[in-house]
Amino acid sequence: MMNLAELAEYVDEAARTATEIPQISDKTPLTVEDAYAVQALSMQRRYARGEKRIGIKMGLTSRAKMVQVGVSDVIWGRLTDAMREDEGGVVSMAKYVHPRVEPEIAFLMKKPLSGNVSALEAMAAVEAVAPALEIIDSRYKAFKFDVGDVIADNSSSSGFVLGTWHSPEIDLSNLGMVLSINGRPQEIGSSAAILGNPVRSLVAAARMVASAGEELKAGDIVLAGGATAAIPMAAGQSVLLEVETLGMIGFNIGE
Ligand code: OOG
Ligand code: MG
DSSP, X not given: OOOHHHHHHHHHHHHHHTOOBOOGGXXXXXXXXXXXXXXXXXXXXXXXXXXXXXXXXXXSOSHHHHHHHTOOSOEEEEEEGGGBOOTTSEEEGGGOSSOEEEEXXXXXXXXXXXXXXXXXHHHHTEEEEEXXXXXEOOOBGGGOOOHHHHHHTGGXXXXXXXXXXXXXXXXXXXXXXXXXXXXXXXXXXXXXXXXXSHXXXXXXXXXXXXXXXXXXXXXXXXXXXXXXXXXXXXXXXXXXXXXXXXXXXXXXXXX
């Protein structure tokens, strides 16, 4: 059996080389605690290669997402500068194993936040909000995993695109979200699908980072979680997300 450091190397190498791997749970399922330890150790390896932590992503904050992957715990992962893709740019499939794209809302922090906070306190720490697309890419075969697998694999974090920042005074509780591929709407939802209001995802983020002895820092980005199921990506597609009030963002997919 691999120890936690070996498991961190296992998932990190899979991510670094965009290679799919058998599930850890095939042999021994990880506890949630050990899975977060593996994630933290795998991130140390990325930071050692020069990647910078720039925020976090929340996952499985909507019913649609929980149902799609068959895991019903809210989870989180770390984002680095290397994961950011250009809005309006070309995203290369070669960097990924079997990527999917999902519609999200992003927060930009202006003050540190951690621990048990109210929605009001959370919003007081926000500088701006933006539409976002997350590219998730589980490194596991067939995009299948249990809760320990996915947490160890940095909650499938892989890429993300951010739109224009807007005032945090905009009411995020029920914004229409339409995700289109090649001009055809594929997923239609609302920001309300994200824990009833994406702000609750930020509240959960503050609590979850604190339990890892970390905090959200000024300048950090927080992705609130997919509002709808994710769509498999393929070369040649153009992806567009329109979020009511927050505007449109997109990218094209290359080989
Ligand atoms: C796990 C990551 C979930 C979200 O927004 O719910 C996630 C996965 O679906 O691979 O990013
Ligand atoms: Mg996501």
